[in-house]
Amino acid sequence: MRQRPIPGTTGLVRTMSLLGAPVLHSACAEVTEFGPDLDRLIEDMFATMYAAEGVGLAANQIGVGQRVFVYDCPDDEDVRHVGHIVNPRLVTADGDEFLGPEGCLSLPGLEAGTVRFDHAVVEGFTSGGAAVRISGTGFFARCLQHECDHLDGTVYAERVTGLRGRRLRRAIRKTSWGAEGISCLAGV
Numbered sequence: 001m002r003q004r005p006i007p008g009t010t011g012l013v014r015t016m017s018l019l020g021a022p023v024l025h026s027a028c029a030e031v032t033e034f035g036p037d038l039d040r041l042i043e044d045m046f047a048t049m050y051a052a053e054g055v056g057l058a059a060n061q062i063g064v065g066q067r068v069f070v071y072d073c074p075d076d077e078d079v080r081h082v083g084h085i086v087n088p089r090l091v092t093a094d095g096d097e098f099l100g101p102e103g104c105l106s107l108p109g110l111e112a113g114t115v116r117f118d119h120a121v122v123e124g125f126t127s128g129g130a131a132v133r134i135s136g137t138g139f140f141a142r143c144l145q146h147e148c149d150h151l152d153g154t155v156y157a158e159r160v161t162g163l164r165g166r167r168l169r170r171a172i173r174k175t176s177w178g179a180e181g182i183s184c185l186a187g188v
Contacts, residue, residue, distance in 0.1 A: 007070070007082065008046025014062040016052060019107050019155060019172065019181030023060045026153045028067045031086050034129045038068070042084045042127055045070045054105045056143045058150035061106050067124075069147040076138025085132060088124035090148040093141075095119035100142060102156050109175070112160045112168040120144040157185055 017024055031038060041064060049057035055073040059066045070084040095118040102114035120141040122134045136144045146156055160168050169185055172178040 007072075007084075008043060008048075008050050011040075011043035011045070011047030013051040014044050014048045016048070016105055016108075017061050017063050018177045019157065020177070020184055021063070021106075021180075023063055023065050024106055024150070024153070024155060025184055026065070028058075028060050028065045028151045028153070031066050031068060031125075034086070034125075034127060038086065038127050041066070041068065042070060045084070046072075049105070052105045052108075055139075056147045057105060058147050060150055060153075067151045069151065071140075071143055071147065073136075073140050073143040075136060075140035079140075081134075081136065081140050083132075083134070084127065085122060085124040085134060086127060088122045088148055088151065090120060090145065091123050092119065092121035093117040093145055095137075095141075100139075102142065102146065104146070104156055106155060107157060107172065107181075108177075110157075110168065110171050112157070113164050114142075114156050114159050116142045116145050122148060155184075 045057050048062055049070055056071040059068040067087045072082045074080050097115050098118055099113045099115050101111050103111040118138055118141055120136050122144050126132050157168055172182050
């Protein structure tokens with residue numbers, strides 16, 4: 001029996017920042033205030049992620065430039081990982097590198113093969129300030145690396161190169177929101 005409330009059930013769905021929004025392209029600030037406002041942000045992030053049918057969401061994706069992300073993501077063994085992390089730091093990304101499909105709620109409807117390590121470890125804090133260490137493999141490792149990238153001001157499309165990168169940039173240009181965002185990828 002579940003002893004905790006389901007994350008996001010009391011949160012509000014916020015507007016998603018799309019590729020090109022300045023908040024997505026600069027590093028987020030460390031969280032210094034732990035308390036009810038942070039708890040509300042995390043609830044809103046879960047609600048927004050679930051409404052958008054995502055597996056992870058960084059705070060800057062809803063316009064908040066703070067180092068926080070939430071996740072509800074399976075690993076390659078179908079073990080479900082649900083949680084949040086405040087002031088995360090990617091301490092390990094290793095193992096084999098895999099090219100796999102990757103999408104982003106800030107680039108809705110698009111996906112491209114992106115190279116990521118199959119193991120990742122992130123350290124940070126809970127919303128209550130307790131130290132936490134999260135380890136992931138497979139798809140969950142991809143999620144952890146993707147969300148840490150967001151908080152550093154990088155979107156996955158910046159990692160996509162060659163023919164896949166050209167195809168992705170072409171697809172971005174064809175979207176209703178792509179004209180604003182494509183300039184961020186011009187050097188890619």
